Amino acid sequence: MKKLSVKSVVAIGIGAALFFVLGKVAIPSPVPNTNISLQYAVEAVFATLFGPIAGIVIGFIGHTLIDATSYGPWWSWIIASAFVGLVIGLVTMKMNVEEGIDSKKLIRFNVAHIIAHVLAWGLVAPVLDILIYAEPVEKLFAQGLMAAVSNIITTGVVGTLLLLGYAKTVVKKGSLEKED
Amino acid sequence: MARIAILNYIKRPSPVHELTGTTKLIFFIVWSVASMVTFDTRILLCMLAIGAVIFRISRIRIRDISVVLGLAAVFLLLNNIFIYLFTPEYGVELYESRTVLLAGVGRYTVTAQQLFYHLNVTLKVICVVPVALLFIACTDPSEFAASLARIGVSYRAGYAVSLALRYIPDVQREYTNISQAQQARGIELSGKDKFFTRLKNSVAILLPLVMSSLNRIETVSNAMELRGFGKEKKRTWYTQRSLKRNDWLTIGFAAVILVIDLIVTFWDGSRYYNPFL
Amino acid sequence: MAEPIISFKDYGFQYLAQASPTLYHINLDIYPGEKVLIAGASGSGKSTVGSCINGLIPYAYPGESTGSLLVGGKDPARESIFNLSQIVGTVLQDTDGQFIGLTVGEDIAFALENDCVPQDEMKETVQEVAKLVDIDHHLEYAPHELSGGQKQRVSLAGVMVEKVQALLFDEPLANLDPAAGRATIELIDRIQERTGAAVIIIEHRLEDVLWRRVDRIVLMDEGRIVADMQAKAFLSGRMLLEHGIREPLYLTALRYAGVPVTEAMEPQHVGSLRLSEAQKENVRGWYRASGGYTEEKKEKPVLLDVENLTFGYTPERTNLRDVSFSVREGDMVSIVGKNGAGKSTLAKLICGFEKPTAGRICLSGRDISGDTIKERAQRIGYVMQNPNQMISRPLIWEEVELALLSGNMSAEERKERVEETLKICGLYPFRKWPVSALSFGQKKRVTIAGILVQRPQMIILDEPTAGQDYHHYTEIMEFLKSLNAQGYTIVMITHDMHLMLEYTPRAIVFSEGELLADTTAAHVLNDPELVERANLKETSLYTLSMACGVDNPQEFTKRFIACEEAYRKREEG
16 A cells, blocks of 8 residues: 555644534534434545545544544444545545636536545444344434435535635636726 | 534553553454454443453542543434334344333334344444543554554555554634634624534535645655654654553453353354354 | 754755745854744744754755755754754744643653663653653653643653754744743753754744844845844844844943944843944933823723622632723723733623623623623624634634524615624635735734624623734734724733833733732833732833833833834834
């Protein structure tokens, strides 16, 4: 495996810190028990900027820290969180957001997180839950569906806006003229 | 905005604190695996009892961790309610027998098998809780990265964990400051606003936070490069401690538990301990 | 003479992403044991020179170079950044960014860990170096338990474990309170005496750096070295003002008094300054002649009244204790004191971000304790230190309009209000620009516009000029002054003693959560006991006036400021 660059190491560390902090500030949503999980929007942006490895590790460390400081680790969902970062990182690889952003890139980003969330919460998490906790399929499926929908909406809206904001901020000075 | 309540390292002299981070990390991982694998009530009860004993030895007090315990309780309660709502007869399927204790409404009867299943699922989570909490409360965060490196994780990934722990307070403070300043401009995350308004509002806090985090990444990685991070294939650790007798005993103990766990669980070819047959 | 440790020969550099070079024809030799100050306005290329020396160029910032550069006899482009880091140790401006470890000890050991130094040897070195920078009693501390000055000492220790031959400081004073800044300059001096390393300080705050001996001053402007000479020769010239750097105050005062500064006067430090009796008389003469400046201020009604305010983030600790003061309409006030004295906490309480445990806050005589953050924000605006932490919309117009969106204003009214605000802030010509195209000072204006759009009566600014060079500093402060002239009440939290002296007639001094003094700015800095307790620093004006036998240093300072303001006005129009 290729060595992680120093920048990736730092991006993972700070990404995980962000993931943790956002995961701990629960923002209540109208549907009970589905808090708006802003951390996935940030994980998606970081996976897009720093690649799949950073995505996995941010999700893994961030989610483990959240769980370990609340009720002990729930490994199946931790792995699903890591998986989200992996898939988004893979699909958006070499997208070079810092060179500007267009609708094609935005679509790719959104496709990436939709695939990632559907697979993670609809497949990875429930299958692991069945294996580890032998929980009933019906419950897991319903839970996974809720999580997927809520996370897709959050990442779709917040992640997209963050990416747009980022791209607009890093773009170099153009030949702008003053207007009176 | 209220400070985020998190569990911290609680420094106290105790045999559990004296163990190296490596030992506690191994113990924690083994314990998690053991509890995940088994569905044997006897094993789970034993693990719970051992966990309680270790908790006593650690000199961590219940009130140190009451917030966390409360959260765990809520989580477990909700999880159990969900399971019951979706599949009130799941235990019957699993244990291949049906003993009705209370005839309820429609499909919602109470069977001994269902209750037993709930007991097991709950035990599986509960018996990890004390060990997980102790791992966090008794391990000096400074030892994390070194411990990960010792069990074979690349030091780069290990150091990422250390950086996360280092910058959590900074990110938290920044989040609070930004969100306060934005609240003064009418941007609220909680309250009566609609779901999508709140999502959009959150961007007003997240964008500055993410941009400033990206700046921070730049500075920190420069600082690390300038001090030679990543120079060699290995690195030494200021905080690493060598394993002592008690460490080896603890690791051995963990191994024994895992073996017993596997043997007892799979002895009869089924993962489930079934008192009903 | 010995070989130079750093040697630029006709060196030029252009960043990959930029259209034109940042450095042109740099010729600079730095010798072992020398102490060199590199000064220059923002964008002069002084930080780029720093990055060339420590190897971040070309390692982290690629680009094209011409000419030659040798560091420790080696070409940085061919060495790894790791080898360079054993020759040059860098202390970055952002002490939180450089503090990587979870505790002081770990952070100091960081470079040794990467070098695979065995643990016992490592502990020994850490202990030794920690002692050298006087942080050895805090080895177990986490970064958030330390002050800015202490963190900087940890950074210094962290690079000194390598036994480097040169130490590079990138704007070491930017984030420190005045006394901590002075301590840093003293520490750098001591370290150099002990280790004999070459020291390079990149900084535009000349007066503060010159608190201790500096061998040479290199002045940069637009990517070129415009001066490279001994400190005393440099300071007797008039190069500084021409290149956007602030002259040390004692030199400006001498200029006002008509005393020509020469090398023979040893002008490199206010303490070393030698003045003849005639020259002293000149200074006294100027002082007498510039009298007659009196403050004429009509007593306006009280706007903000803080009564017996007490607060603690945790029940065990009190961050503010029994604080009372008031601000009148149209005031311009500084709040000063050391880091952690409770200044920012006070601002948070006034804005309603935190709730006091006791006491009350009144606005125009009405108790606002029950008001929400949003309600208070209609009347009291709060501007954070770093504009990047506030700006959340890509376009200037949107950013300024943001606060109006949650109210119930019509689109037409909003447009009118935003336009008016942009005009007040001089941003109207830029209204369609993206925020990213603006300079730091302009961004600051945008954040202030974003607050002004709600038409508050009072604005609280946290460190409005931190890290800014003289040009940007003046730009921001003159803007605030013009707002004040339009009737806005302005309260500033600051570490900058110049700012306090020049722009705010009144200063409120905090220390350890208590209000120490509420008096004139000139008085604060001429009261040695107050200066000491609040971690401030007297300016060189105080020292100069004492040396010249002026009877009232406080009045001397006041007259100096008045004179300076008159000069500035003349220059402007």
